[in-house]
Amino acid sequence: MGEPPQLVMYASWDFQLSDDLRTMLAREFPKRYCEYQRDKVHMQTYLFLAGAGTGKSRNANEFHMSVLNSLSEHTALRVHVANAWVFRISFENGSSVEIGITAIGTRMLCALSMSCSKFGSVINDYEAPIHLIFFELIVRKNYTIFLVVDGLNQLMTKQSDGTDKNSDFYRTPQI
Incomplete structure (x- = not known):
C-alpha cells in the first residue's frame, strides 16, 4: 500500500530546505533512529514553534522529505524513511474538530480509506478510533510513519x- 492520500493541500512551489536544517537532520535523525532501536517506548517528537506566518505548516508538511533528503543514499534508515507512510493531519482553516482524543485517529482512518470522499462521512459511518490503535497495527508490520499534526x-x-490532564487538548497528542 502506498502513502495515504492527503486531506489537506499545501502550496505547490518547491520547498527550499536550509543547509543548516539539512546538516542538523543528517546528524540528529540517525541518532534518534539508533535510540529507537534500543528503546521502542519513548519516541522522539519534533515540534515547529513560532508565530503566525513563519512557515510552521510548510516546514511540518515538508518534514518527511526534508529528513529523506538529508540522509545518505544507502542506509537502512533512508530505506525506512523513503517507504514511510506520511499522515498530514490539520485542524487549521475551519477544519472540523470532533472529540479531541479521536480527532487524529479519525483523520488517519479517512486518509487510509481510498473511498473517503467526504471527511464527514467517516465521522458518521465509523466509530472514531484513537490514533494509538493505528500505531499498534503499524508496529506489528514494522512500518515507518510520519504523523504531522498542524493546528493542534x-x-x-x-x-x-x-495543563489540565483531562482536557482533549492535553490528551490528544499523548502518543
Missing part, C-alpha cells in the same frame, strides 16, 4: 487546557 492549538477550549 485549535483543540483548546480554555486557557487551562495546556
